[in-house]
Amino acid sequence: MSITTYSRLDIDKAAVLFVDHQSGLLSLVNDIAPDEFRNNVSALVSITNFFKLPTVLTSSMESGPNGPILPYIKDNLSPYAYVQRDGEINAWDNEKFRNAIYDLVKKEKRTQFILAGVVTEVCVGFVALSLLHEKQYNPLMKDIEVFVAVDASGTSSTLVRDAVWNRITKAGAQGAELMTWFGIACELRRNWHPEEDNHNVAMAGFAQLVADHSTQYTNVMSSYNAAKNIG
Template sequence: MKDLYQRIDKDDVAVLLVDHQAGLFSLVRDIPPEKFKNDVLALAGLAKAFKLPTILTTSFEQGPNGPLIPELKALFPDAPYIARPGQINAWDNEDFVKAVKATGKKQLIIAGVVTEVCVAFPALCALNAGYEVFVVTDASGTFNEITRYSAWGRMQQAGAQLISWFAVAGELQRDLRNQVDGLSETLGNSIPDYANLYASLNATQSRSNQ
């Protein structure tokens, strides 16, 4: 029997950031704009902190979809960057699929804009190809709650797991005693109040070392 709880394995997972483009960001209405961008950058920060293979892709940049948001390109200057000439489904682009296969990973963390198309289509294709798929719900956005829930249901029925970026952080971290460079900065920047927890931890550790 297959385990019902499939954990993210930091040694066997890649991150796919699909169509986080300036024009498409304007379509996101199910999450407040400032929160959505915060969540996207939080997920990206986790990928960076845990040194996860990360693939960036865009669709039809020269059209209304616009360019990739600059923060992602700055975070991953050396990551595979697949500028699709027109394919709506990233999995229909040969270079994108090659980049995914080249990671050698069996698990995929996927987020993008919009949820029912740019996320759902490659997620469903990846499931068909035998990958374990984790869809980051708060780093994926769409027009409204109706389209969001229909997309979530479709992906869940096919076997995708829905997860928040903070839960991704917990599954990657596993143990609070693990030291991960850049993790506290990512969490502190994304959840300002969370910085207080790290301040408390650092103070406690300083006292214990005296």
Template sequence: MTAQSAQPFTADNTAMLLIDHQVGTMGWVGSIAYDEMKANALALAKTAKAVGIPLVLTSSMEAYAQGPLLPELADIAPEEFAARVQRQGVVNAFDDKNFAEAVTATGRTNLIIAGVTNDVCTVFPTLAALANGHPVQVVADAGGSPSKIADDIAIRRMDKAGATITSTNQLLAELAGNWTTENGTKIIGILMELLPQN
């Protein structure tokens, strides 16, 4: 764990960035099952809304093969969906002025980042955020890459640069802190939706 990421991430000090969870782009992922990746991404959005974490959404070239953002995001976070930053070909989301300004406007230093694909959409904003001094947690299973090796390489690169690599369940538990608190009670309901149902 780096000195940057030693401070716990909480609902009060964190912003959540969901990058390019688009119906076309998600179909290119082969390193994780589509339904699992989708459920994890939606759980992150639900958690942000439930506990008051600022949520920034962005997409890339929605009119092309990448397609629109997941329609469920419009149901979960209608205001954030309407305000999503629609990039036109900019690979690193932080190179888009509107996205960078939206993140700054959250007033939060700690950043949770999940994107599709990890090897393109996630890695470059993560490296940029780290270079700008943000502690970053990358939720690796709320995204994926076309191949497992591409995903592994991207995750190693982000880890080596100082990001904390985490999973959806692990992050939700960290944000809850205590299941008996108001936030913990809200988050555990979202977490239970992700667990296998017997």
């Protein structure tokens, strides 16, 4: 059993928000290489499923040029809510999206929002800033925290990314963390062995999750297993 903690991601508190990972918008992503970005996003999908976290999918005018949500996201998740926005650029401005979040807080006791999206400065940044605003002014939301999955969020250049990180960091002096998929997975999992506080999630599955999304670790595991058999 682990003892006292900093405010860590917790299987019982976390929820995942996928904002506007749509096929047309993906053509704007240039700060992370295409194969790496696909891997990062699908790692976050795997994490969502592995830890059975409730998730909200939202998209912006899917029937327009923005296009449909990436199949490897949509086909692999059973979302708590799926909000197809008609015109609001900031997902928070959509009542159904807000209600889905409020329900996650009220009914599901979720206060840790893992947030990813395309493009980072709009679809992620605006929602993150709105959530942090709520945290200050809306009593229901006072305990929420925002964990931006920065490597599953993409935009047009590193300059743009640096600017939005700067903005979120300033706004989130309390309550916002910049994380990446591997750190999120590890902070949720905590211990390779099943324990009470990580809900007896199976170790084998977790190792598989890491291997599926880290080609280097897959190689290490292949070498290890082969060598062990020889030994």
